[in-house]
Amino acid sequence: MPKDTYVPCLLDLFRQNGYDGATLSKISEATGLGRASLYHHFPGGKDEMVGAVLDYLQRRLEQHILQGMDGEEEPLVKLQRMCDRTALTYDNGNRACLLATLLLGSARDVFQVRVQALLEAWRDAIAAVLIEAGLDPQTAQERAEDALISIQGALVLSQGLKKPSPFQRVLQKLPQELCRNVRQCEQQALP
């Protein structure tokens, strides 16, 4: 699919401008495609473009960030890798999150369901690791949600304070934080 050429470009644009701010002129300029070409590839207009971006994000989440989360390694190793890839995805806190952007615009209702599905998939993958590590399901889910809260909040604050250090600090501590009071990770106690 040649769509994948333009989708990362669209992702950047929607992330930086939001749904309303990403006008067709900007999209045309960013992709190098004329209006007609855009509507050839995405007959559904802006909504379909965002849909394609969300498809892309879903694939990236499953195949990159969450890859290996169901493997045989230690929980801490898996979560550490997930955090590393998350940091990479958000350019160490310099990139905003499209999901948050979509949730805070006027098109919120249109994409809420898909965004929710992505967040839940992410959360459930983390929770599964924690359950496998011995945590009860309730605690595991809450802790997984806390992880997403930390990531999303750190992205917002890093944008707001115009420095990536909050994001970096959060993601560095996150794996240990997720594994607190868990079997395999207890050897690393407080100094």
Next chain:
Amino acid sequence: MPKDTYVPCLLDLFRQNGYDGATLSKISEATGLGRASLYHHFPGGKDEMVGAVLDYLQRRLEQHILQGMDGEEEPLVKLQRMCDRTALTYDNGNRACLLATLLLGSARDVFQVRVQALLEAWRDAIAAVLIEAGLDPQTAQERAEDALISIQGALVLSQGLKKPSPFQRVLQKLPQELCRNVRQCEQQALP
């Protein structure tokens, strides 16, 4: 100032639609004022409207959320009160945060400085309490930033999962979390 009649209304509108999504038609409808009348009260147009809303938010932060943070009470009491008022402000997680909304739209650059100032004021007020409670300035500032991260992230996740429980859970634990390893709060250890 009769502006204060319209500003809370504008706050709601910008929070729900973002800068680009809040069109003058919507603003006109929401305030009950004609398009032209809006330019009587806010000659600077949308930018001035957002500016007025940020003025309003600054006053609310200083006089409501952070009120009493420099008083004589125990740190835990002050932080508990701040969290209660924060929960009230965001309707227990059902309202989004305008600051985050502005940071994630196309008008990001226009308001970044003012948003940053508000976040820093909030952070510094929390940090001051923690320093007074015996924490070193570096740790206090980081922990205060962590608090804002939790709040902002919880708001995003509550929006995304369409349930307020993450926000409520975070804000309930936050005061204790902020006071961990601090003099006056240590009596409340884990059960």
Next chain:
DNA sequence: AAAACTGTACCAATCGTTCGGTATAGTGTC
């Protein structure tokens, strides 16, 4: 030749903004 693609021109609708003007309520002058 068929299919995929694109540039040009165009559309109605809406965008943020401005203009000209109308009430209403004072305020000072005589």
Next chain:
DNA sequence: GACACTATACCGAACGATTGGTACAGTTTT
């Protein structure tokens, strides 16, 4: 008290520009 004057609040109508989207003829690619 009648008068001219001013300030504030508000609105209908229109401005030029841009919005998201389409029609269609042409060009590439296969």
